[in-house]
Amino acid sequence: MTKRAGDERIxxxxxxxxxxxxxxxxxxxxxxxxxxxxxCTKGCPVNIDISAFIRAIAEExxxxxxxxxxxxxxxxxxxxxVCPQENQCEGLCVLGKKxxxxxxxxxxxxxxxxEREAGMTLxxxxxxxxxxxxxxxxxxxxxxxxxxxxRYGHSVTVFESLHExxxxxxxxxxxxxxxxxxVKAEIEQILDMGVELKLNHIAGRTVSVEELLEFDAxxxxxxxxxxxxxxxxxxxxxxxxxxxxxxxxxxxxHANAFPEYDTPVMKGSxxxxxxGGxxxxxxxRVSRRMGAEVYLIYRRREEDLPAREEEVHNxxxxxxxxxxxxxxxxxxxxxxxxxxxxVRMEMCDLDESGRPCPVPMKGxxxxxxxxxxxxxxxxxxxxxxxxxxLIEGLERGxxxxxxxxxxGLTSVDRIYAGGDIATGAATVIEAMxxxxxxxxxxxxxxxxx
Amino acid sequence: xxxxxxxxxxxxxxxxxxxxxxxxxTKNARAGQFVxxxxxxxxERIPLTISETDxxxxxxxxxxxxxxxxxxxxLKSGDEIxxxxxxxxxxxxxxxxxxxxxxxxxxxxxxxxxxxxxxxxAGNNVTGIIGARNESLLLLKDELAxxxxxxxxxxxxxxxxxxxFPADILKKKLSDGEKIDCVWIIGPGIMMKITSMATIPxxxxxxxxxxxxxxxxxGMCGSCRVTIGGETKFACVDGPEFDAHLxxxxxxxxxxxxxxxxxxxxxxxxxxxxxxxxxxxHD
Numbered sequence: 249m250t251k252r253a254g255d256e257r258i259x260x261x262x263x264x265x266x267x268x269x270x271x272x273x274x275x276x277x278x279x280x281x282x283x284x285x286x287x288c289t290k291g292c293p294v295n296i297d298i299s300a301f302i303r304a305i306a307e308e309x310x311x312x313x314x315x316x317x318x319x320x321x322x323x324x325x326x327x328x329x330v331c332p333q334e335n336q337c338e339g340l341c342v343l344g345k346k347x348x349x350x351x352x353x354x355x356x357x358x359x360x361x362x363e364r365e366a367g368m369t370l371x372x373x374x375x376x377x378x379x380x381x382x383x384x385x386x387x388x389x390x391x392x393x394x395x396x397x398x399r400y401g402h403s404v405t406v407f408e409s410l411h412e413x414x415x416x417x418x419x420x421x422x423x424x425x426x427x428x429x430x431v432k433a434e435i436e437q438i439l440d441m442g443v444e445l446k447l448n449h450i451a452g453r454t455v456s457v458e459e460l461l462e463f464d465a466x467x468x469x470x471x472x473x474x475x476x477x478x479x480x481x482x483x484x485x486x487x488x489x490x491x492x493x494x495x496x497x498x499x500x501x502h503a504n505a506f507p508e509y510d511t512p513v514m515k516g517s518x519x520x521x522x523x524g525g526x527x528x529x530x531x532x533r534v535s536r537r538m539g540a541e542v543y544l545i546y547r548r549r550e551e552d553l554p555a556r557e558e559e560v561h562n563x564x565x566x567x568x569x570x571x572x573x574x575x576x577x578x579x580x581x582x583x584x585x586x587x588x589x590x591v592r593m594e595m596c597d598l599d600e601s602g603r604p605c606p607v608p609m610k611g612x613x614x615x616x617x618x619x620x621x622x623x624x625x626x627x628x629x630x631x632x633x634x635x636x637x638l639i640e641g642l643e644r645g646x647x648x649x650x651x652x653x654x655x656g657l658t659s660v661d662r663i664y665a666g667g668d669i670a671t672g673a674a675t676v677i678e679a680m681x682x683x684x685x686x687x688x689x690x691x692x693x694x695x696x697x
Numbered sequence: 698x699x700x701x702x703x704x705x706x707x708x709x710x711x712x713x714x715x716x717x718x719x720x721x722x723t724k725n726a727r728a729g730q731f732v733x734x735x736x737x738x739x740x741e742r743i744p745l746t747i748s749e750t751d752x753x754x755x756x757x758x759x760x761x762x763x764x765x766x767x768x769x770x771x772l773k774s775g776d777e778i779x780x781x782x783x784x785x786x787x788x789x790x791x792x793x794x795x796x797x798x799x800x801x802x803x804x805x806x807x808x809x810x811x812x813x814x815x816x817x818x819a820g821n822n823v824t825g826i827i828g829a830r831n832e833s834l835l836l837l838k839d840e841l842a843x844x845x846x847x848x849x850x851x852x853x854x855x856x857x858x859x860x861x862f863p864a865d866i867l868k869k870k871l872s873d874g875e876k877i878d879c880v881w882i883i884g885p886g887i888m889m890k891i892t893s894m895a896t897i898p899x900x901x902x903x904x905x906x907x908x909x910x911x912x913x914x915x916g917m918c919g920s921c922r923v924t925i926g927g928e929t930k931f932a933c934v935d936g937p938e939f940d941a942h943l944x945x946x947x948x949x950x951x952x953x954x955x956x957x958x959x960x961x962x963x964x965x966x967x968x969x970x971x972x973x974x975x976x977x978x979h980d
Contacts, residue, residue, distance in 0.1 A: 409915045411735055411742075411780040419917075446721075448782035450915060453730075454721050473917040477929065484922055484929065484948055486955040493918035501741065501912065507966050510741035510765055511912075512959035583951040634916050634934055 254565030258536045261423040261504065264562060265329070268351070273358040277305035279343065280350050287340035288352060293681030294392075296320045298337055298352055305355055314363040317356060318371055322395040322438060323388065323680065325364060325430045326417060328357025331677045332556050364430070368437050374401035379694045382407065382463040384451040384635060387415020388676045389469030389667025389683035391438055396687035397467075398441045402694065405463070406443060409450040412500065415471055417676070419500040420492070422530050424537070425559075428499075452635035465662050465690045468650060469683055472668035473632040477625055478522065482579030487514050491523070491531045491626035498534050516540045516622030520588045521568075522576055523626035524548065529559040531624045532568045542568045543618055547575040547593050547606045575608065577615075579623055589617045631669045639663065647672055656686025664690055699777030703754055710833040712760045712804060713770050720753035722783045728812040729789030729906065729938050732757065733914040735780040736772075741765055744911045744933070746808040746883070747784060748837075755781070758807030758836065764963040771971075785914045786937045790904065793820040795878035798870070799845075800863045800892060801827045802884025806836050808906060812881060813844035821879075822846050826866050828888075832857035864892040871899050880904070882941060886950045893941035903941040907932045909952055924948050 250266045257264055268276065280302045288298040297316055304313035317324045333339070333353035341349030363369075379402045383394045386408040394404045412418050417431045439445055449455055451470070460466050475490035477483055494513065497503040503513035515538040521531045524546035535542045544563065546553060550572045553560055564570070573593045580587040592614045595604035608614065631648045643651045643659035649672050650665045652658055658665050664686040667679035704716040722732060731746045732755065743765050748756040761770035772778070789812055797816050801809045806827045816823050825845035829835045830853045842848045849866050850858035859866060863882075871877065880903040882892045889905045896903045909921040909932050916934035923932050924945035930936065 409782060410913060411782070419913075448780050449721060450782060450785060453725065453784055454782070456725055473915070475917070475919045477919065477922075479929075484924060484952065486952055490919040493912060493920045496912055496918050502739070506959065507963045509739045510963060512741075512956045512963070514955070583954070632916060 254562075254567060257424070258533075258566050261537055263427055264424050267361060268354045268358050270358075270362075273305055273355055274308060276351050276355060277302045280306070281342060283342060287342060288337040288350075291336040291338075291340040293336070293677045294320045294684055296337075296356075301359065302350065302352070302355060305359065310359055310362045311366070311369070313359045315369065317359060320684075321680065322371075322392065323434045324356050325360035326388075326426060326434055327677055327680075328353050328355075328360055329426050329430075330421060330675075332675060334557065336677070364433050368433070370437060370441055371399055373399055373441060376403070377401045377694065379403065379464045380405070381465045381467065381690060381694075382451075382455075382460050383467045383469060384460070385415055385469035385471055385667075385669075386413035386435070386445065387469060387471050387667065387679070388417060389471070389669075389679040390415065390467070391435060392680040392683040393467045393469060393666060393687045393690075394443045395438045395441060396684055397690060398438070398443050400687075400691045402691070404443045406445045407449040407451045407455055408445065408447050410500065411447055413445055413447065415469075419496045420527070420530070422495065422499055422534050424533070425530065450634070452638045457635075457639050461662070464694055465664065467683070467686055467690060468636065468658070468663065468665040468669055469667045469679070470632045470635055470669045471679075472629040472673040474630045474648070475625070476628045476630060478576060478627060480576060480578055482581065482585070483625075485579055485581050485585050486583050487516070487581070487585035487621055488579055488623045489514075489625070491521075491527045491624055492629065494531055494624045495527070495534065498538075504534070504538055513538075514622050516620070518618070518620045519543070519622040519624065520545055520576070520618055520620040521624045521626055523628070524553040524555060525626065525628070526555045526559055528626035529555045529563045529568075531626050532563050533566055535622070535624070536566050536568060540622070543620070544568050544570050545574050545576060545588075545590060546570065546572045548603065549573055549595065552603060571618075573606065574616075575606065576623075580617070585621055585623055587617050587619045588623055589615060591615050629668075629673050631672065636669065652686070655689035656682060657689060662693070699779050700781045702772055702774060702776050702778065705772060705774045705776070707770075708758070709829075709836040711770075712758065712834065712836055714748075714756060714758050714807075715769075715772075716751070716754040716756050717778065717781060718753055719755045719781050719783075722747075722755050722781060723750040723753055726750050726755065726784040727788030728791070728815040730784035730786050731914070731937060732781050732783030733785060733911065734778055734782075736765065736768055737779050740779065742780075742912055742914065744785070744908070744914055746906060746908075746937075747811060748807040749810045749814075755783075758804060760804045763960045764967045767964060767967060782914065786933060787935075789815070789881070789938055791815055791819055794902075795821065796824070796876050797821045798824045798826060798867065798877055798880045800867065800880065800882045800884070801825075802863060802882075802888035802892070803829055803834065804836075805884030805888070805906075806841075808883040809881075810837060810840055810844060813841060817844050824870075825849070826851065826863040828852065828863040828884075830854065862888075862892070864895055867892060868895045871895060871901070877901050881906075881938075886946060886953065889941065890944075890946040893944075897942055904938045905941040905944060906937050907939060907944065907949060908937070909949060910955060923952075
């Protein structure tokens with residue numbers, strides 16, 4: 249894929265990766281060994297028949313390739329862009345042992361973009377069953393469950409609390425990584441399959457739990473939308489954001505285009521982003537695009553950064569300054585932020601996750617201060633409690649996640665769950681995988697009755 | 698696609714009442730809850746407390762102060778707004794408490810009708826105390842009188858009713874030994890802070906409805922975080938009503954001013970645009 253230079257990229261919010269040409273797609277597809285027992289599909293949470301769609305590309309049957317992917321994944325243009333393929337399909341590609349693996353993600357994206365430009369075809373829909381299913385949330389999990397259930401012929405209603413569908417795809421992931429036009433187009437096809445979408449409907453409030461249970465089945469895909477805060481002094485000063493708030497203001501509300509759009513955001517001249525995951529990279533890169541100098545503060549070492557390697561590279565290319573082995577202890581200022589005080593960390597014994605445990609260093613020289621006017625905390629999200637806390641008898645885990653069995657069924661009859669609300673914060677494709685499994689179980693349950 | 702404003706009226710000086718057709722909201726709406734509205738595709742999401750419901754109509758009341766509310770005030774009956782989501786937040790604590798006092802300051806008065814009506818229906822004796830700077834800013838007093846056993850009206854300048862603040866009336870009632878079981882205070886931050894101090898010595902349960910800056914209103918962003926008894930809470934999902942005596946008022950008011958400069962810039966641009974196009978601004 250071709251990529252624009254970092255300093256050129258930060259002048260706008262246009263997509264960073266420009267994709268792969270038709271010629272290169274075919275050449276790349278021809279590299280595929282077409283293994284007898286393909287490993288790549290095992291790495292895919294929705295089990296796309298990868299070698300089959302790659303074979304179709306090699307034969308220049310792009311429409312056919314799209315049809316193969318869409319049997320298992322209705323959001324290929326999205327997944328081709330945001331999946332961590334290096335840990336999934338591409339990570340298992342046998343070619344990867346000796347040379348580079350087949351660029352499966354780039355090929356998926358090529359096929360999806362091609363189809364979108366040529367006009368999308370819908371999957372076959374079975375005859376109506378007369379069963380009604382409520383899907384809560386229109387993020388990756390909700391959309392996937394809705395598509396799967398609609399395909400089985402069930403009547404599906406999706407409840408979304410915001411004014412736009414897409415969940416984290418819309419409010420969380422920035423335009424330069426995932427253009428919103430693409431999210432809209434892929435969601436549009438689900439609606440064309442007959443799924444009803446109700447925006448501005450907060451499940452648990454607009455629609456009560458009793459009303460949800462009037463459906464034959466309920467799928468909860470409410471995500472991990474509750475932002476965590478560090479709990480340090482100065483956290484409620486003006487100019488301290490959760491990554492969720494900062495990204496929502498920009499991605500969903502277009503605050504980067506204020507005052508053309510009415511939602512403001514503090515752009516900051518010097519911004520500290522705390523955290524090391526993809527959300528931290530997104531926040532840092534958005535800040536760079538709004539003209540700030542950006543420090544990314546991470547408590548472990550650079551090699552421990554949990555973000556995708558590609559996103560870390562992108563952030564470095566775009567001029568984000570990484571300060572690793574450091575942890576904020578206090579945010580300074582009042583009423584607005586003027587600085588952030590941090591302590592250097594050293595790596596000690598391995599913790600339960602097998603990573604070295606960061607411990608604050610002792611002494612005055614371990615403490616340093618950065619002058620910043622905006623702080624963005626990207627230290628994680630937990631499952632959104634709004635609806636699930638209102639459902640009687642719904643069992644939840646220690647971190648607030650809804651407990652499901654191997655079929656995606658919760659402790660309450662006819663209520664299923666998938667995505668981050670069940671697993672805790674994970675990837676788009678993992679959410680889609682668990683949602684699809686739940687949808688299959690819902691279908692089995694409904695058709696048994 | 699949008700939500701129709703069935704009736705738009707200026708009910709006091711620069712204060713507007715909209716009845717919006719939103720059956721999805723009225724069905725389950727209770728006192729104490731709010732809606733989030735967005736006027737058009739470039740609009741911001743702003744929270745407004747539900748003032749009253751009637752069939753499929755929900756009433757919101759606002760003063761035209763910033764760009765969004767000023768723009769909103771130019772809309773007429775029959776116009777539409779792009780989005781209205783709700784009801785959001787926990788409903789007010791409801792039950793038969795005995796003698797309840799509901800206090801409104803300024804536009805906050807508009808939050809009282811649905812609350813007074815529900816309290817009355819739950820069997821309480823309801824006293825209303827409302828206050829505004831002057832007579833031209835008083836609103837909904839006749840309507841409130843129908844829900845309250847007693848209604849006291851105050852103005853800061855004495856142009857109508859009692860010359861003084863609702864806090865004065867509340868203090869008097871408490872010091873006179875009137876039995877008060879529960880108090881609600883809704884108004885500007887400083888008014889809620891000062892008024893709620895009156896009930897501290899008498900240990901009367903006192904609720905306030907907080908109005909920090911919000912974005913989604915569903916607990917997702919944390920913009921509305923407030924400190925209650927030393928703990929951070931999200932007003933949108935943990936509130937918006939809290940125990941008045943535990944609120945960190947200075948932090949709330951300071952956070953409310955986060956975007957003062959941007960709000961001014963946005964309003965000025967809108968007003969300049971209105972002037973240049975004859976005051977008629979419709980998308």
